[in-house]
Amino acid sequence: MTHLICVAKIHQLIASEIVMAGLGMLGPSNGKNGKNGKNGKNGKNGKDGDDGVFHAGGPSDTVLSYALLSSHQGITPVWDTAGLRPASAAGNEVGPEDSSDFRNFVHLEPLYREHLVDYRLLSLFKTLSLEPGEDISLFTRRKRTGPRRMRKPDPLFRLPLFNMDRATLEKQVAMIKTASLLREERLEEIVVQQTDIISFFGMINYLDADSTPYTVMLLYALLRLGTTLETPMKLFANAPRPIAVSAFVQPMIQTPTHASYPSGHAVEAYMIATVLYALSGAQPIGIMQSGPSKSFDVSTAFSDPGAPLMRLAARIAENRTVAGVHYPIDNFAGAGLGLAIGEYLVNALAGGKKTGSYRITPPDLADTFFEFETVTIGDATNPGAIEKTGKLNVDPDRTDPLLRQIWRRARREMITVAPAS
Numbered sequence: 411m412t413h414l415i416c417v418a419k420i421h422q423l424i425a426s427e428i429v430m431a432g433l434g435m436l437g438p439s440n441g442k443n444g445k446n447g448k449n450g451k452n453g454k455n456g457k458d459g460d461d462g463v464f465h466a467g468g469p470s471d472t473v474l475s476y477a478l479l480s481s482h483q484g485i486t487p488v489w490d491t492a493g494l495r496p497a498s499a500a501g502n503e504v505g506p507e508d509s510s511d512f513r514n515f516v517h518l519e520p521l522y523r524e525h526l527v528d529y530r531l532l533s534l535f536k537t538l539s540l541e542p543g544e545d546i547s548l549f550t551r552r553k554r555t556g557p558r559r560m561r562k563p564d565p566l567f568r569l570p571l572f573n574m575d576r577a578t579l580e581k582q583v584a585m586i587k588t589a590s591l592l593r594e595e596r597l598e599e600i601v602v603q604q605t606d607i608i609s610f611f612g613m614i615n616y617l618d619a620d621s622t623p624y625t626v627m628l629l630y631a632l633l634r635l636g637t638t639l640e641t642p643m644k645l646f647a648n649a650p651r652p653i654a655v656s657a658f659v660q661p662m663i664q665t666p667t668h669a670s671y672p673s674g675h676a677v678e679a680y681m682i683a684t685v686l687y688a689l690s691g692a693q694p695i696g697i698m699q700s701g702p703s704k705s706f707d708v709s710t711a712f713s714d715p716g717a718p719l720m721r722l723a724a725r726i727a728e729n730r731t732v733a734g735v736h737y738p739i740d741n742f743a744g745a746g747l748g749l750a751i752g753e754y755l756v757n758a759l760a761g762g763k764k765t766g767s768y769r770i771t772p773p774d775l776a777d778t779f780f781e782f783e784t785v786t787i788g789d790a791t792n793p794g795a796i797e798k799t800g801k802l803n804v805d806p807d808r809t810d811p812l813l814r815q816i817w818r819r820a821r822r823e824m825i826t827v828a829p830a831s
Contacts (some may be wrong), residue, residue, distance in 0.1 A: 464618075464619070465606075465608075465609035465612055465617075466608045466609055466611070466612040466617035466618060466619065466626055466629075467606035467607065467608035467609035467610075467612065468605075468606050468609060473598050473601065473602060474598075474602055474606075474609060476598040477598035477599040477601070477602040477603075477610075478609065478610065478613055480595065480596060480598060480599055481599050481610055481613065481722065481725060482613060484596075484725055485718060485721035485722050485725055485782075486716070486718070486721075487716075488716065490715065490716070493715050493716070495690075508815060509811045509812065509815065511810075511811070511812050512811070512812050512815045512816075515812060523627065524627075524630070524631065524634070526812070527627065527628075527631045527812075527813070527816065528631060528634055528635065528638075530810040530812060530813050531631055531635050531755070531813065532635065532638060533551065533808070533810070534550060534551055534754070534755070534758055534808055534809065535548065535549065535550060535551060535566075535639070536548075536549040536550065536551055538639070538642050538643065539565070540642065540643075540646045544571075545568050545569060545570045545571060545769075546568070546569040546570075546571065546643050546646060546647065547565035547567070547568050547569070548565055548566050548567045548569075548639065548747070548750070548751075549563065549565050549566060550566050550754060550758075550765075550802060550804070550805075550808075551805065551808050552802070552803055552804065552805035552808060563802075564767045564799065564800055564802060565767060565769075566750050566751070566754055566765070566767060566768070566802065567746060567747050567750040567751070567767070567768050567769065568767075568768075568769035568799075569643065569647075569672065569743055569746075569747060569769070569770065570769075570770070570771065570772055571646075571647055572647075572649075572671065572739065572743075572772035572773070574649075574737075574739075574776075578773075578776045579655055581776055581777055582652075582737040582738060582739060582776070583652065583655065583656050583658075583659065583737075585731070585737075585738050585779050586652055586659055586731055586734060586737065586738075587658070588779070589728070589731045589732045589779075590659075590732065590734060592732045593662050593732055593733070593734075596729055596732055597662070599725075599729055600662065600663060600729050600730075600732065600733045601663065603675070603726055603729060604663060607633075607675070607678065607679055607682070607726055608626075608629055608630070608633075608682070610722055610726065611629070611682055611683070611686060611719070611722065613722075614686075614718050614719055614722060615686055615689075615690050615719075615824065617629070621823070622820070622823040622824070623823075624816050624819040624820040624823060625686075625689060625820040625823045625824060627816065627820075628685065628689075628816060628817070628820050629682055629685070629686065632678065632681045632682055632685060632752075632755075633678050633682075635681075635751075636674065636677045636678040636681055636748070636751070637674065637678070639677075639747075639751070640672060640674045640677045640744070640747070641668065641674075643671075643672060643747075644668045644669040644670070644671065644672070644674070645668070645669065647669055647671045647672075648669050649669050649670040649671035649740070650669070650670065651665050651666075651669070651670045651735060651736075652665075652670070652734055652735065652736070652737060653665050653734070653735075659734045660734065661733055661734030661735050662733050662734060663733050663734075663735065665734075665735050666735065670735075670736055670737060670740050671737075671739070671740050671743055672740055672741075672743030672744040672747055673727055673730055673736045673740040673741045673743065673744035674744065675726055675727055675729075675730050675736075675744065676723075676726075676727035676730070676736075676740070676741045676742075676743070676744025676745045676747075676748060677744040677745075677747050677748040677751070678748065679722070679723040679724075679726040679727055679748065680720075680723045680727075680744070680745045680747075680748025680749050680752060681748040681749075681751050681752040681755075682723070682752075683711065683719040683720055683722065683723035683748075683752070684708050684711060684719075684748070684749055684752025684753060684756065685752050685755060685756060686719055687708075687710075687711040687714065687719050687720075688706050688711075688752075688756040688760070689817075689820055689821050689823075689824045690824040695756070695757075695760045695761075695762055704762065705757050705762035705763050705764040705765065705804075706753060706756045706757050706760065706762050706765075707753070707766065708749050708752060708753040708756075708766070708787070709787050709798075712787070717782075720782065720785070721782045723745070723748070724745070724780075724781060724782035724785055725782070727741040727744060727745060727780065728741065728780055728781055731780060738775075738778065738779055738780035739772055739775055739776065739780075741780040742770055742772070742775050742778075742780055742785070742795055742796070743770055743772070745780075745785050745795075745796065746768055746769070746770045746795075746796040749768065749787070749796065750766065750767075750768040753765050753766055754766075754802075754804070757804045758804055758808070758809045758813075759809060759813050759814055759816075759817040760814075760817060760821075761806065761809075761814070762804055763803065763804055763806075764801045764802065764803065764804060765801065765802050765804050766798045766800075766801060766802070767798070767799045767800045767801065767802050768787075768796055768797065768798055768799065769796075769797050769799055770795065770796055770797065771797070774793075775795055778795065
């Protein structure tokens with residue numbers, strides 16, 4: 411009992427130090443751009459030294475360990491010790507031969523590799539459709555087939571503008587009030603996740619800049635892509651943060667300066683969860699298999715035993731509401747956008763032929779608290795929080811071979827071996 415009391419006191423002391431120090435404690439892991447710690451030219455500062463232990467998202471410390479501990483407890487309702495990972499066929503999958511671009515690419519310093527990957531990923535999308543009075547629409551780049559039509563093609567994701575009336579705002583703020591009861595319990599998670607969400611995914615799939623370099627490269631590129639796509643949406647929607655509508659919200663972390671809708675953390679967490687699930691999946695997809703091309707459907711990630719990646723994505727997003735900087739509706743919008751982008755990128759990079767078109771209907775979600783169980787994918791006949799409205803063709807000519815070669819290597823890094831019977 412005395413030991414437990416001492417541990418509790420140490421925990422409380424560490425928590426109080428976090429509150430006083432704020433982001434200063436996380437400063438050493440911040441890169442040039444600051445947000446995720448590895449976006450900058452110098453990446454994880456100090457990684458080149460001989461000493462120190464690093465997670466995928468930054469240096470190891472007690473605060474991060476407490477954050478990972480509480481996250482594990484929150485996303486692991488049942489631990490099935492018989493539920494071992496299935497063996498992966500990634501080692502036997504076919505793929506494109508290395509291009510001259512890729513052979514040159516591997517010799518570049520990290521900063522220039524990042525720029526090249528970012529440019530090629532962004533080229534898979536059209537410029538955002540941001541027209542006054544219309545929904546925000548994100549379109550993929552693909553060839554037109556058949557005669558030109560007058561109507562616009564279906565978007566990858568449709569995000570309706572949503573001006574909350576007083577009644578809806580009161581409901582959303584009431585849910586923030588309920589979530590705020592979890593602030594002390596999730597303090598370390600919330601503080602660390604301001605600048606690092608990758609380390610949390612490293613709890614579920616082994617991630618290390620040296621051992622899984624292409625996977626880590628791809629995941630950080632997703633963070634940058636998410637920021638690039640979501641920021642214009644936020645500016646256009648211009649939704650006020652919770653602190654702007656109620657003096658009682660009193661966020662436990664600094665409220666960002668950009669608008670609230672959609673949640674960027676939700677976009678990025680669900681993109682990463684989707685791509686990491688596909689990378690580590692036992693079954694090959696697209697051109698990485700012999701025989702007919704097979705497309706990837708993100709709904710399979712929710713049927714995975716325990717769905718740990720999707721549970722983690724939901725918790726990261728939900729933590730932003732707990733902290734007081736996002737409404738639940740922001741997270742539904744971000745989750746839908748992240749799932750749609752993630753599924754499309756998997757199909758584009760792996761060679762799938764089809765990908766889903768998705769949307770959300772904010773008024774239908776105004777009374778719904780955001781959590782793992784409420785993030786459902788449905789269609790016109792079987793409603794869900796996120797509606798799949800159809801399928802889009804994936805243009806194979808739009809995906810640069812360099813991206814497919816990075817995907818193939820990342821896939822091989824995620825190989826799992828069947829246990830001996």
